[in-house]
Amino acid sequence: MTIAVCLKWINASGQTDIDDDRFMGFSYADQAALEYALRIAENTNDEVIVVTAGPVGAEAVLRDAIARGAQRAVRIDIDRSHDSAVIAQAIAQVVAHCSLIWCGDYSSDRGSGSVPAFIAAELSFAQALGLVEIQVPADSLHPIRALRRLDGGRREQLEIRGQAVISVEGSTARLRRASLKGSMAANKQAIDIVTVNQVATETPPTRAYRPRARAVAAPVGNSALDRVRQITDTSSSKGHGETVHLEPREAAELIVSKLREWGYQS
Amino acid sequence: MTDTDIIVVGAGPAGSCAAIAAAKAGKRVVLIERGPFPGSKNMYGGVIYPRILDELIPDWFEHAPIQRWIVRRSTMLLSDTGALNIDYRSNAWGQAPYNGATAYRPDFDNWLAQQAVAAGAELICSTTVTGLLRDAQGRINGITTDRPDGDLTASVVIACDGVNSFIAKDAGLYKAVDASNYTLGVKETLSLPKNVIDERFGVRDNQGVDIEILGGTSGVNGGGFIYTNLDTIALGVVLKLPKLSAQKKRPEEIIAELKRHPAIAPLIEGAEVIEYSAHLIPEAGLDMMPKMVADGLLVAGDAAALCLAAGIWLEGVNFAMASGMYAGQSAVQAITAGNTTASGLQSYTKKLNETFVLKDHKKLRKIPHLVLSDRVQHKYPGFVTGIMERMFRVENPHPKPGVRRILREERKKAGISLMDLVRDALTGLKGFG
Numbered sequence A: 001m002t003i004a005v006c007l008k009w010i011n012a013s014g015q016t017d018i019d020d021d022r023f024m025g026f027s028y029a030d031q032a033a034l035e036y037a038l039r040i041a042e043n044t045n046d047e048v049i050v051v052t053a054g055p056v057g058a059e060a061v062l063r064d065a066i067a068r069g070a071q072r073a074v075r076i077d078i079d080r081s082h083d084s085a086v087i088a089q090a091i092a093q094v095v096a097h098c099s100l101i102w103c104g105d106y107s108s109d110r111g112s113g114s115v116p117a118f119i120a121a122e123l124s125f126a127q128a129l130g131l132v133e134i135q136v137p138a139d140s141l142h143p144i145r146a147l148r149r150l151d152g153g154r155r156e157q158l159e160i161r162g163q164a165v166i167s168v169e170g171s172t173a174r175l176r177r178a179s180l181k182g183s184m185a186a187n188k189q190a191i192d193i194v195t196v197n198q199v200a201t202e203t204p205p206t207r208a209y210r211p212r213a214r215a216v217a218a219p220v221g222n223s224a225l226d227r228v229r230q231i232t233d234t235s236s237s238k239g240h241g242e243t244v245h246l247e248p249r250e251a252a253e254l255i256v257s258k259l260r261e262w263g264y265q266s
Numbered sequence B: 001m002t003d004t005d006i007i008v009v010g011a012g013p014a015g016s017c018a019a020i021a022a023a024k025a026g027k028r029v030v031l032i033e034r035g036p037f038p039g040s041k042n043m044y045g046g047v048i049y050p051r052i053l054d055e056l057i058p059d060w061f062e063h064a065p066i067q068r069w070i071v072r073r074s075t076m077l078l079s080d081t082g083a084l085n086i087d088y089r090s091n092a093w094g095q096a097p098y099n100g101a102t103a104y105r106p107d108f109d110n111w112l113a114q115q116a117v118a119a120g121a122e123l124i125c126s127t128t129v130t131g132l133l134r135d136a137q138g139r140i141n142g143i144t145t146d147r148p149d150g151d152l153t154a155s156v157v158i159a160c161d162g163v164n165s166f167i168a169k170d171a172g173l174y175k176a177v178d179a180s181n182y183t184l185g186v187k188e189t190l191s192l193p194k195n196v197i198d199e200r201f202g203v204r205d206n207q208g209v210d211i212e213i214l215g216g217t218s219g220v221n222g223g224g225f226i227y228t229n230l231d232t233i234a235l236g237v238v239l240k241l242p243k244l245s246a247q248k249k250r251p252e253e254i255i256a257e258l259k260r261h262p263a264i265a266p267l268i269e270g271a272e273v274i275e276y277s278a279h280l281i282p283e284a285g286l287d288m289m290p291k292m293v294a295d296g297l298l299v300a301g302d303a304a305a306l307c308l309a310a311g312i313w314l315e316g317v318n319f320a321m322a323s324g325m326y327a328g329q330s331a332v333q334a335i336t337a338g339n340t341t342a343s344g345l346q347s348y349t350k351k352l353n354e355t356f357v358l359k360d361h362k363k364l365r366k367i368p369h370l371v372l373s374d375r376v377q378h379k380y381p382g383f384v385t386g387i388m389e390r391m392f393r394v395e396n397p398h399p400k401p402g403v404r405r406i407l408r409e410e411r412k413k414a415g416i417s418l419m420d421l422v423r424d425a426l427t428g429l430k431g432f433g
């Protein structure tokens, strides 16, 4: 089988709008994704293929990944300024045959973290997004066990079998160094270039998200600190938490109706 | 069979020129740099004299990432309150074939390394060379690095790893290290709008200014400099190491004091410090140079102490580029001739001797010591500014004093004997030749 890793070519210096060759690379989250793909492939004897969507310069990150142990590289020749859905569609065409598709949870150039979800939707793969802990299985017979970050400091335990899109946080793994010989060989390795059919049309611009205004009672408390805490503190329960057990369809309906009620959706 | 023909350690100006020269001659070259990109770890004052590049990159001035072309060169003598400025301007230096230029090293070094890549060299960054490999006869035939599977063999290794070269030391080419041969250079990069710099320094467009300063280093032997970039000013001091540690002064305090000097403060008023950096300079020239050739090894640039630091001259980059280029060419010759032992590589030393690289050093051999001597450092700035103060002060109703009287009195006041003055003058005349 083949494991894919999606790497975004970005300016890692923080000046995210300038393509300056000296500072280009891929985010810590993408690095962690690559590291997990390599670790799993070591145990399962899978092939690792790295994919980036971008101009010729972006091939540098693919060579870097090859030097660290990936076997094959594909560059999708596409303008990076397309929105996430278009980029995800292009990537999906290249990785449709893969068993696992690893991504970083966000790229550090103001990424929204939506590409992995779009890829999963495009391919109808399972998705395990925003993982904070991953147990690498001993072989391909065992599932991947992972922890996912939820709000309020909670964690969700996941078991990943079959085809899935996985995105990980940057802090979860440190990417291995490339060997010197690996780097030298990677400089010579051929990179496949794919031009994809851009089936998606750009989604029309939506207006900036703004929750509806709603009346909130003024906080009460003796000190200013207490009152500020009341508004901003997320660690303590506000008392409106509620656990419900529902079938997926009903759960989704409940979520949508609550979002409406709270003013997040009109 | 070796992994490659030539390994160049360090993608500074010396290393990149070595790699360009060797790659152009068709050899396989690997250029190894510890920083994430060439120039990322490198600092200097700010002026490059790139004419030596004519040979390797004939149209360099059209492509090199230059900030400003130097059209004004000043030498400033500072006493506590006074300043004597000798200022020369030549707008011709702002046009081809050009003279000096300010440039940022992360720009310039990266550009130069990319020229090596374009010539066919393989550039490997984020990799530190940790040692030398030797064959059964003890000849150097490669390097070790901090990377996994990180050994690499070659017919010739060219060490361009900068001041305090650990490779040249590892190869036993240096005599015992003496701190008094080094100075510490510290620099602040000060941000100001371009039009403000243009006005304060009397320049336009991409014209720039180079000011070398004697005195003003808070009693620590050394010197200072101010260079203009497009929208920053580089201001720094170069300090003799033993004196610096004896005085127990922090370099940043010395810079702060220099910035407060009445002749300097108006130039930099309102500027914001955007960078502070420090680096060693091999200051003693010929008196500290190592052997530059061993079996399978050449040493170039600061690694070979080839930086020329002689008071009104602070030139290292051009010496590095030239020596790197000659090292690259000699390595190619030796490999082609099938003899990469020290004797096969001797054409390098010969070339250095025949060109400005060692000729300038020989000519100016006495100058670094003279410029950094206690008399020149602590007595002459006060002496000279004292003379100026009295020559140009009009003290009517008193008549003007005679120049000879001023000279005599100021010399006594500064505590300089006539003998010493004559001796230093002669050393200076001979030294600057």
Ligand SMILES: Cc1cc2nc3c(=O)[nH]c(=O)nc-3n(C[C@H](O)[C@H](O)[C@H](O)COP(=O)(O)OP(=O)(O)OC[C@H]3O[C@@H](n4cnc5c(N)ncnc54)[C@H](O)[C@@H]3O)c2cc1C
Pocket (backbone or CB within 6 Å): B009, B010, B011, B012, B013, B014, B015, B032, B033, B034, B035, B038, B039, B041, B042, B043, B044, B045, B046, B047, B048, B049, B127, B128, B129, B130, B160, B161, B162, B163, B184, B185, B186, B187, B236, B278, B279, B280, B281, B300, B301, B302, B303, B307, B314, B315, B316, B317, B318, B320
């Ligand atoms: C404050 C100051 C002001 C100066 N002002 C001027 C000036 O105005 N004009 C001028 O011409 N010169 C100036 N110089 C001198 C000039 O900076 C040097 O002479 C010049 O940089 C020497 O070039 P180089 O290539 O030999 O060494 P460097 O520029 O030091 O380059 C060495 C390279 O080797 C790399 N390296 C080192 N060790 C290893 C290793 N083990 N493995 C891999 N890579 C390694 C380094 O990262 C670096 O890129 C100044 C110096 C200082 C400190």
